[in-house]
Amino acid sequence: MLSRHQRFWNGYARLVQKPVLASIxxxxxxxxxxxxxAAIxxxxxxxxxxxxxxxxxxxGSVRTTVCQVGQDPTGGSMLYLHGGAFMIGNLRGYRHLVARLGGAANQKAYFLHYGLSPEHRFPTALDQATAAYEALCADRKAGPISLIGDSAGGNLVFALLHRICCRGLQQPVAVAGISPFADLRxxxxxxxxxxxxxHLVPLSWILRGxxxxxxxxxxSDPEVSPVLGKxxxxxxxxxxxxxxxxxxxxxxxxxxRLRDQGVTTKLQMFEGRSHVWHLNVGRCPEADSSVAEIGAFVKKQVADRTV
Incomplete structure (x- = not known):
């Protein structure tokens, strides 16, 4: 049963956010x-x-912001790629979630400021994500690296994972996607x-993105539709x-697609929550528990890797 907090945020998404995305x-x-x-x-x-x-x-270089709450993490580094249909999204809207995910995973959490469309079209964002990942891999202090992203950022995370596999790069320790926009066909x-x-996303917004x-x-390029990736x-x-x-x-x-290629994959399905409900962390128990689950997943993979 959904909490009253989740029902409230579902209503806010449906009555306020969805009409804005559809009509402006x-x-x-x-x-x-x-x-x-985000500010409100x-x-x-x-x-x-x-x-x-x-x-x-x-x-070159790419710009990130390390988001942190609590004690200094000791379990490696997290690269977070935000959503927004490739067109919106910034640190103000994600700093709280990235910091909470980093704390839950015991990792230093990096928010990537990638270029937004239409000013910056494919492959700019993916190239920047690749550069950020390779820079972390080259940093001996970074430790085990996880990749996490939501919606369009989930697209970028799995497109990056496809690149990593195709190019034979160092593998991350864990990958998590929140409602990934995985098939642009x-x-x-x-x-x-x-x-x-x-509750939140109109089809017109997907088409615009x-x-x-x-x-x-x-x-059909797997770098933009990672559902076709290797x-x-x-x-x-x-x-x-x-x-x-x-x-x-x-x-x-x-x-x-992941399972067919031998990748251990957990698909956690919920019912009645708004798109990327994790953004309501700190205000909603459903978001809190989901962030905690992702953190626990990353911590387990780090522990298993270091045994």
């Missing part, structure tokens, strides 16, 4: 509204610490079947998704 085409305005919503609704953890960190790789049945039941990010690039020898993966989401089938298909 002006991208800067949507970003400003998203920032205002998201709970900043007590003792939150933010440290700007430039990760150097090759001839947009052929999955839940896009239509769950159009009404999804695809168009802005790809700019005509082939959606994942042999990848580490254990965890996927969270709600059955009422329009991206529900993306998660199921991605989990099947």
């Amino acid at each position: 085409p002006h991208q800067p305005t949507v970003r400003r509204i998203a920032d205002l919503s 609704t998201l709970k900043t953890p007590s003792g939150l610490r933010l440290v700007e960190k430039s990760l150097e790789w090759g001839t 947009l052929t999955n049945g839940s896009l239509q079947a769950n159009a009404r039941s999804d 695809k168009s802005a990010y790809l700019a005509g690039h082939d959606p 994942f042999v020898a990848a580490p254990p993966c965890l996927i969270h998704v709600d059955e009422t989401e329009i991206l529900f089938d993306d998660s199921k298909a991605l989990a099947d």
